[in-house]
Amino acid sequence: xxxxxxxxxxxxxxxxxxxxxxxxxxxxxxxxxxxxxxxxxxxxxxxxxxxxxxxxxxxxxxxxxxxxxxxxxxxxxxxxxxxxxxxxxxxxxxxxxxxxxxxxxxxxxxxxxxxxxxxx
Amino acid sequence: xxxxxxxxxxxxxxxxxxxxxxxxxxxxxxxxxxxxxxxxxxxxxxxxxxxxxxxxxxxxxxxxxxxxxxxxxxxxxxxxxxxxxxxxxxxxxxxxxxxxxxxxxxxxxxxxxxxxxxxxxxxxxxxxxxxxxxxxxxxxxxxxxxxxxxxxxxxxxxxxxxxxxxxxxxxxxxxxxxxxxxxxxxxxxxxxxxxxxxxxxxxxxxxxxxxxxxxxxxxxxxxxxxxxxxxxxxxxxxxxxxxxxxxxxxxxxxxxxxxxxxxxxx
Numbered sequence: 001x002x003x004x005x006x007x008x009x010x011x012x013x014x015x016x017x018x019x020x021x022x023x024x025x026x027x028x029x030x031x032x033x034x035x036x037x038x039x040x041x042x043x044x045x046x047x048x049x050x051x052x053x054x055x056x057x058x059x060x061x062x063x064x065x066x067x068x069x070x071x072x073x074x075x076x077x078x079x080x081x082x083x084x085x086x087x088x089x090x091x092x093x094x095x096x097x098x099x100x101x102x103x104x105x106x107x108x109x110x111x112x113x114x115x116x117x118x119x120x
Numbered sequence: 121x122x123x124x125x126x127x128x129x130x131x132x133x134x135x136x137x138x139x140x141x142x143x144x145x146x147x148x149x150x151x152x153x154x155x156x157x158x159x160x161x162x163x164x165x166x167x168x169x170x171x172x173x174x175x176x177x178x179x180x181x182x183x184x185x186x187x188x189x190x191x192x193x194x195x196x197x198x199x200x201x202x203x204x205x206x207x208x209x210x211x212x213x214x215x216x217x218x219x220x221x222x223x224x225x226x227x228x229x230x231x232x233x234x235x236x237x238x239x240x241x242x243x244x245x246x247x248x249x250x251x252x253x254x255x256x257x258x259x260x261x262x263x264x265x266x267x268x269x270x271x272x273x274x275x276x277x278x279x280x281x282x283x284x285x286x287x288x289x290x291x292x293x294x295x296x297x298x299x300x301x302x303x304x305x306x307x308x309x310x311x312x313x314x315x316x317x318x319x320x321x322x323x324x325x326x327x328x329x330x331x332x333x334x335x336x337x338x339x340x341x342x343x344x345x346x347x348x349x350x351x352x353x354x355x356x357x358x359x360x361x362x363x364x365x366x367x368x369x370x371x372x373x374x375x376x377x378x379x380x381x382x383x384x385x386x
Contacts, residue, residue: 006154009153009154013151036299071331085292086292095333107149107152109148109149114143115143
């Protein structure tokens with residue numbers, strides 16, 4: 001439900017990067033999203049055209065790269081895949097695990113158009 | 121972490137870094153989407169620390185008993201500590217009025233249609249809410265088991281309430297929220313005898329499945345049952361906060377956002 005406000009924050013960051021590099025527009029934006037971030041990829045996609053309208057990122061493509069849920073066991077040291085609501089070690093079943101991946105909500109990269117190339 | 125010196129570029133993400141292609145440039149950023157909120161939250165936290173206040177964020181579904189818990193807490197601690205409350209609701213001043221009726225300063229944030237508090241709203245409220253002399257600042261978030269978990273407000277600790285009328289599998293259904301909890305309170309425990317479906321141990325097992333060691337306490341604010349353990353937790357946390365402040369340190373809630381994690385590891 002809060003994806004629009006997250007998306008507005010994303011656009012703010014994208015515009016700051018684009019302005020800082022003198023870009024005339026943004027071509028694509030790459031975001032890494034884990035299920036434990038609390039943000040849903042489809043909702044973020046839906047919010048993106050709204051949030052980017054009238055900005056340097058208007059009509060750019062949002063690429064969402066899903067982050068798998070992975071944990072490292074503090075007890076046996078094994079690394080394993082996990083479910084968002086079951087972050088147990090797959091090898092020994094212990095709950096003393098540390099999340100390696102799965103709660104990301106990261107702006108990874110931005111593809112900028114520095115100079116519009118004339119259409120050929 | 122910053123996006124100017126390249127310290128955020130690691131072997132794992134280097135492939136995203138600067139690769140100019142025909143008038144376009146790919147720029148790696150690696151910034152938490154909520155970095156702006158997190159910066160504001162850090163500012164709020166500094167403000168709390170400066171005043172030696174322990175800031176506790178209360179989160180739960182609507183109607184789990186956050187305000188009732190605060191009322192009971194104020195009654196129990198009024199001679200021992202000074203308490204302030206920031207209330208978040210979509211509309212009405214009802215909760216702030218309930219707190220003020222207990223003789224405690226309260227500020228109501230009306231979020232309009234926003235489903236959560238964010239660091240900027242809390243910062244705005246702090247301009248109108250003096251912290252001088254306070255020991256505890258409770259921030260009662262908007263009743264919602266989803267969105268509030270994603271926004272750092274600058275609090276030191278997160279407390280998530282689960283009332284026994286809700287079902288003991290809530291932590292499995294809302295893992296983002298319950299993973300964020302430093303303490304889980306099972307509330308309205310006086311109703312347990314008539315709610316046979318709710319098994320507090322099963323609720324606790326669901327919390328453990330989230331790799332969380334957060335204490336799970338049972339209490340009834342209305343009947344005053346089980347309050348002692350909650351009050352002891354608060355006293356202990358306040359003691360730790362005072363020691364941290366004296367040592368020039370601070371504390372964040374257990375779950376660290378990406379930005380902080382990245383900075384620590386690389």
